[in-house]
Amino acid sequence: MLTAATPSTKTNWGKRLLIAIPYAWLLVLFLAPFALVAGISLSTVRLGMPPFEPLTAWDGSILNLRLNFENFLYVLTDDTYLLAYLTSLKVAAISTAAMLFIAYPLAYGIASCSPSSRSLLVFLVIVPFWSSMLIRVYSWMSILRNDGLLNALLLKVGLISEPLRILNTETAIYIGIIYTYLPFMVLPIYSTLSSADRTLIEAARDLGCSRISAFWRVTFPLSLPGVLAGCALVFIPVVGEFVIPDLLGGADTQMIGRAIWLEFFNNRDWPMAAAVTIVLLALLVVPIVYFQSRQSRERT
Amino acid sequence: MQSYISIENLAKSYGVVTAVNNISLGIEKGEFFSLLGPSGCGKSTLLRMIAGFETPTSGAIKLEGADVTDVPAHKRPTNMMFQSYALFPHLTVGKNIAFGLQQDGLAKSEIRKRIDEVAEKLQLTALLDRKPAQLSGGQRQRVALARALVKRPKVLLLDEPLGALDKNLRTETQLELVRLQRELGLTFIIVTHDQHEAMTVSTRIAIMKQGQVLQVGSPSEVYETPQSRYVAKFLGETNVFAGSRADRSGSELQIDSDEAGGRLHAAFTDRVALDAPFWVSVRPERVELATSGSGLEGTVEQLTYTGVERHYRVRLKSGATLDARRVNLGAESDLGVGDRVFASWSPQASRLLAE
Secondary structure (H helix, E strand, O other), X not given: OHHHHHHHHHHHHHHHHHHHHHHHHHHHHHHHXXXXXXXXXXXXXXXXXXXXXXXXXXXXXXXXXXXXXXHHHHHHHOHHHHHHHHXXXXXXXXXXXXXXXXXXXXXXXXXXXXXXXXXXXXXXXXXXXXXXXXXXXXXXXXXXXXXXXXXXXXXXXXXXXXXXXXXXXXXXXXXXXXXXXXXXXHHHHHHHHHOOOHHHHHHHHHOOOOHHHHHHHHHHHHHHHXXXXXXXXXXXXXXXXXXXXXXXXXXXXXXXXXXXXXXXXXXXOHHXXXXXXXXXXXXXXXXXXXXXXXXXXXXX | OOOOEEEEEEEEEEOOEEEEEEEEEEEOOOOEEEEEOOOOOOHHHHHHHHHOOOOOOEEEEEEOOEEOOOOOHHHOOEEEEOOOOOOXXXXXXXXXXXXXXXXXXXXXXXXXXXXXXXXHHOOOHHHOOOOHHHOOHHHHHHHHHHHHHOOOOOEEEEEOOOOOOOHHHHHHHHHHHHHHHHHHOOEEEEEEXXXXXXXXXXXXXXXXEOOEEEEEEOHXXXXXXXXEHXXXXXXXXXXXXXXXXXXXXXXXXXXXXXXXXXXXXXXXXXXXXXXXXXXXEEOHHHOEEEOOOOOXXXXXXXXXXXXOEEEEEEEEOOOOEEEEEEEXXXXXXXXXXXXXXXXXXXXXXXXXXXX
């Protein structure tokens, strides 16, 4: 008994150090900035640098703490922000669903190929990461422009008689988001599908399932952890996406990432920008907790 | 007469590799039939063709006279118990067992009844709400069996079903399988590479090598009268000596063996051609060792005590080795390493073998 306990206490310090380093990293680079943002969101805007009032003031013998909730009240009651939040959630939800429909068959197809062609196909999925995302989004601008590649092609083929207006519409945002984030949906789904046990499908077939029902009763439920991971990886960053709607979208599609940008750089209202950010984070906690709990449930 | 399951000239090749080479077999209703052979002999491929997972290159599989060769797996009245058990990890034990019944569209009450029935028979009642990951190896094995049996298949196919169990549990489970098979009156076909397992459970055994069936028979037939050197060596241990010349005198054969360095006796048989190369085999437990007398002379080279038996390895004068065994009846061995011995056996213990 004693000999069994000794190695575990010995490794404990090494283990703690191993865990402590990344946690220290998170504390310094995530939690501390987050606390700063939370602090700014409760402050009041002023002219000068930094452009917000400090939260505390030393008044001879009294420490005054002034928490200004006005920004939050404004964010939560103002229609513009509400609309921007809803638009962001809608765009994220629709593009996540669209990506799932595209990525699942793609991942399934790759997973059912021979191992040698699999690695080539996975490589092709991640090859876009080799160039900067910004450049790729700019290329979409030149494709989708009124006098861009797509319209030139469609006009030449004769499918349309005058150019389609795609750039600066919501459609362009969807195209850009789906194009950019698709690999994040494909890879986790592919990973669960390719590691699935083939004999389970045979067992299902043996027990009376056709190919299709074996897919729905065995393959699909077993790939759910990958589907959930893919959805989380895509949905959460898309809600706060700024670059794609800014470059491809029009003025009529106001997403929350852009609202924060405008508040911060155009209006120089840091407290308001911070409050919008905090509310966004609170909104995202709901799906994050949902995905997390689903995943831990899938694992048991 | 048509067998319950008849396999006719069945062959399966993958490119240039022939996994199953023109096998014909008849299996009767209620049999516990073993396909026995080393890995790569085609036994699993044969079983998978019966299940419908592999399409034969040529030949036919008939069940009760009906050709099922082209019937897909999910429409065959066979069920398979997989080597890895292949339990669905996302479903509870109860739902694993119900899986096939739901697929057949049975009423909920009927499914419930059948699950309870099979769960009781296999002592799974208390485990129905657990997930496969929470079960021991033996419990998983019983769930896999229950899942296949609950469908009431005409033929249950078992692919190395006990390979993952430890030795004691395996022996116990073999007897349990035999009991179940008798009780249900079903036809079982089992694939195994373990000769003890095949001997323990089977009514008949087909011994396979390189895609072909070498011999089919009851455990005692294949053990007592193997027809080839391969079968004799694969089933249990045996001493094999090449015969050089044979003379027949009445019902007995006098065989000169240069390998054994002496004259051997065997009962006459017309099964083995004596003008082609042939061998004489004798099981170690049939060999008698004496300190004097007639027979093959040699010295005891090794003596192993296993509890149940003593194993003697004798170096014959010819240079060949001979194994002999004596059941431990309590007495001390009168033979020790280095002793000079004479080995002999009755002519009925000798078996003539072709290649």
